[in-house]
Amino acid sequence: MTQIAGDSRATANGPPLTIRARFFALYREAAGQDEAQVPVPAGSTVRELWQHLLAAHPGLERAGAATAYTAYAVNGTWAKSDRVLQDGDEVAFLPPVSGG
């Protein structure tokens, strides 16, 4: 696990949050790591965190752009992209599944 440069500006919503981001399969290889601690502004959504990570990791952006969709899970449960994050949340970014 490594620290990723985040957006640590304090906002009107309160102090920044620390999120545990997890990457799997194609995204794990593209990010070069399986997880990272990411500071984000209070009030951030899953989608904003993902956009931030894509911008910070060109490899991840290429991989993400090549997929039909990305699914999200927060604390082990499927989540929509407009889900508002809480401090300490674990957010997983999941490329299209291909099990079986």
Add this chain to the structure above:
Amino acid sequence: MTQIAGDSRATANGPPLTIRARFFALYREAAGQDEAQVPVPAGSTVRELWQHLLAAHPGLERAGAATAYTAYAVNGTWAKSDRVLQDGDEVAFLPPVSGG
């Protein structure tokens, strides 16, 4: 294997044949044996052999009457009831199947 009293009359068709009759499952129990050597007149069919066996074994007749049908095999291959027997044939009498 036991000898079953057969119809040993010689006929115009030639000397009597000796047939190996085999019984399975319900018929085996009803006949009290799994096979028998049965003399039959030359020219006999599978059906005639079966009728003869039913008449000779009341238990087999009760079991046969209680089934929806009887299937026949001669020398390990399905046969119709009008199949004419040859000396030394093995004839199997098969109650409705229930495997699986």
Add this chain to the structure above:
Amino acid sequence: MSEQVAPAAAPPALGPFEVTAAVLSVDQLVAEVATPAAGAVVTFAGLVRDHHQGRRVVALEYEAYPELAARELQALSAAVAAKYALQGIGIRHRTGRLAIGEISVVIAVAAPHRAAAFAACAEALDLLKATVPVWKKEWYADGSSWLGQAAG
């Protein structure tokens, strides 16, 4: 460049087809029908149930006409394999007295894709039940009964 391979067009591997008193293994039959080109193996395992038509069953006894049964298993499997373009199919049917929960029959079907494997396995089972000379006797606490013999 990576090596290009043509779609598998080999004739299906038929067998094993056996009637046996030995305990049946699904894994063994899966391994026997699988080929390097097979992506899906569907199996059916028949188990001895503790009841039938409302009556408690304590054991099942299976009897076969072994020579004809093996030939019938082969014949129905060849037909199903051709219809569904299978890569492999095998069937074992147990004989003798079986306890509750034991496997009475195993069918394994290997195919490149899953839809064909499911359909072929179900069809092979239907044919087996209709045509293969095997008989089942139910044992109860107070007696026994051969199945399949009810008149019309």
Add this chain to the structure above:
Amino acid sequence: MSEQVAPAAAPPALGPFEVTAAVLSVDQLVAEVATPAAGAVVTFAGLVRDHHQGRRVVALEYEAYPELAARELQALSAAVAAKYALQGIGIRHRTGRLAIGEISVVIAVAAPHRAAAFAACAEALDLLKATVPVWKKEWYADGSSWLGQAAG
């Protein structure tokens, strides 16, 4: 008189649902989902194929989000079990690098009768492929590729 028994109405036995690096056994899962009232167990085993879309494959690698995958397997199985009145259903998915012919996934479904068992097993597999967070990487002689990621 023989003992009369009511038709089985027990809730289905759910599980096991696992993502594991251990070699998979069909027989083991069959035994785990079977109940004394079950007469039919249908299984699906996914095998590593030596080709895909015309390209030779030398190995497959599976990766999962294990916590969510196990929960998804449980959820889809509960839905299928209720729809088909199953007596048991279990699924194991393998992770790590697998050689040609190895089993990547096993689904076992127990039901009183065979039609429900076949339909339920096929449906569970379709749901697994669509929803469970597991990913497959194909290894070739000269490279590798994650599947499922193609855009549009």
